Amino acid sequence: MTEATVLLLRACLVLLASPIYILSFLGIWEPFCRKIFFPFFIENMCAVHEKKTKKRKQDLFSNLPDFKSRSGELKLLEIGTGCGANFQFYPPGCKVTCTDINPNFQQGLSRSMNKNQHLHYERFLVAAGEDLHQVPSGSVDAVVCTLVLCSVQNVTGTLKEVQRVLRPGGAFYFLEHVAADHSSWKYFWQQVYYPTWKLVFDGCCLTRELWKNLEQANFSQLNLEHINVELPWTPITPHIIGYAVK
Incomplete structure (x- = not known):
């Protein structure tokens, strides 16, 4: 189809x-979106997304215990925690630091914390992925980022912060929707939806080729898979999933 x-x-x-x-x-719109609409949408959308990706996430996070520090602790930082949809997949005793640029997820986050008391919640930071200055360098064993890189201001800057806060040998886990193949109808509709989708859903970009950013980030090891997550009536079917080691 033509431009x-x-x-x-x-x-x-x-x-x-x-x-x-x-x-x-x-x-x-922006204040209303961040305070009311987006938290409501994320909590309900995550419930649908969770049904479609639960087995994938179980497999993805199954090796988290392998990245415990020498002391036997597993310190995990989650970027863009939202309503805490990933908590159920973390191993017992994991020490979790939550971050999100939007501080208006408290109700959903509290519900997830109450359901997942096998974890130790250390603190919640209002922070963008590109600026995690409140987290010391080399202080965490794992970083998790799911459905977040689509909306950060700077993907490269976020990945640099991920590498900074990870200890050597630590792991970065990701699950993100990405651009479809450029010759496909999916990509055509992603282009059509792009500006309105970005406005309505708080900066979410539909056509980012995030696998390229990860390939260029100079992790020592990158395990990445392209998958489809069937979410009816949305343009965010194509995803990438995997983990990278610092």
Whole structure:
């Protein structure tokens, strides 16, 4: 399909979503989105995503105990914790530091913490992935980031921070939606949805080729797999999953 077709369909979406664009212009949408809409959406979307990816996540996080420090502790930092959808997959006794740029997930996060009391929750930091200065260098054994790299301001900067806070031999776990194959209809619709989706869903970018950022990040080991997560009526089917070792 031609670029003109993409632009025409984008314009149609803008018309359909015009109330949100107007609220954004007036400076109303972003505060409402971050405080009310996005936390509600993430908690409910994560429940659907969780059903589709539970087995994958169980397999992904199964080797977390292998990255315990010499003292036998496992210190884990999660970037973009949201409502704590990953807590159930962490091993008992794991010491978790939660971070998120949006501080408005308290209710969902508290529910997840109450359900997962096999973990030790050390602290919650309001922080962007690109700036984890509150976390000392080389202080954690594992970093987890799921459905977050799509919306960070700087993917390369975030991965540099991941490597900084990891101890040598520590691991970075990821599960992210990514751009579809450029010759596919999925990619065509990702291009169509892109600007409106990014506005509605707090900066989420549909066409990032995140596997390239990971390949260029100079981890000593990268285990990465391309998968499809069937989420009806959404353009975020293509995903990558895996872990990298510092």
